[in-house]
Amino acid sequence: MIRHVVHFTWSDAADDARRAETVAALRRLPEQVPGSLGFTVAPDAGLVEGNAHAVLVADFPDAEAFRRYATDPVHLAVIAEHVRPYLAARSAVQYEL
Amino acid sequence: MIRHVVHFTWSDAADDARRAETVAALRRLPEQVPGSLGFTVAPDAGLVEGNAHAVLVADFPDAEAFRRYATDPVHLAVIAEHVRPYLAARSAVQYEL
Numbered sequence: 001m002i003r004h005v006v007h008f009t010w011s012d013a014a015d016d017a018r019r020a021e022t023v024a025a026l027r028r029l030p031e032q033v034p035g036s037l038g039f040t041v042a043p044d045a046g047l048v049e050g051n052a053h054a055v056l057v058a059d060f061p062d063a064e065a066f067r068r069y070a071t072d073p074v075h076l077a078v079i080a081e082h083v084r085p086y087l088a089a090r091s092a093v094q095y096e097l
Numbered sequence: 098m099i100r101h102v103v104h105f106t107w108s109d110a111a112d113d114a115r116r117a118e119t120v121a122a123l124r125r126l127p128e129q130v131p132g133s134l135g136f137t138v139a140p141d142a143g144l145v146e147g148n149a150h151a152v153l154v155a156d157f158p159d160a161e162a163f164r165r166y167a168t169d170p171v172h173l174a175v176i177a178e179h180v181r182p183y184l185a186a187r188s189a190v191q192y193e194l
Binding site for chain 1: 167
C-alpha cells in the first residue's frame with residue numbers, strides 16, 4: 001500500500017474562509033476521483049509555531065493507483081482552482097505502508 | 098489523538114549511508130522517548146520528482162503527550178546529532194485524528 005502525504009502552507013492571499021473552502025474542496029476529492037482506500041484532510045492543530053497549515057493523507061493499494069489519482073483530470077482541476085492560487089509552499093512524500 | 102507528521106529533505110552533505118543512519122536513529126526514538134502510540138519513519142518511495150526525502154508519522158494520545166515527546170531532552174539530542182546537520186528543509190503538521 002502507498003500512503004501519500006501532502007503538507008500545504010497557504011499564502012496571505014488565503015483568508016480563513018478561503019482556507020476552509022480549500023480544505024472542503026480537498027475533502028470532496030475521494031467522491032470525484034476514484035482509487036483511494038482512505039482519505040483525510042485536516043488543518044494543523046496549532047500546537048507548534050512554523051508548521052504547515054493543513055495536511056492531506058491518502059492511501060492507495062499500489063503505486064499505479066496513486067499515479068492514476070495524481071494524474072486524474074478532475075484532481076488536477078481541483079488543484080488548479082482551489083489549491084495552487086492560495087499556496088505559499090507544498091511538501092509531499094509517498095511511502096510504502 | 099494527535100498525529101505528528103514531519104517531512105525531511107536532506108542536504109547534499111548527507112550521502113545515502115548518512116541518510117540511512119539518520120532514518121535508523123529516528124526509528125529508535127520510540128524506544129528512547131516515551132509517549133507515542135505508533136511511530137513510523139519511512140523514505141520517500143521515489144514516485145514523484147521534487148518530494149521530500151523521508152517522513153515521520155507518530156501518534157500520541159493527546160497534545161500534552163506530544164509536547165512531552167517534542168521537548169524531551171533525549172529527543173532533542175537525537176535531532177541535534179542525527180537530523181539538523183543534514184537538513185535542507187523540514188515541514189511539520191500535527192492534527193487531530
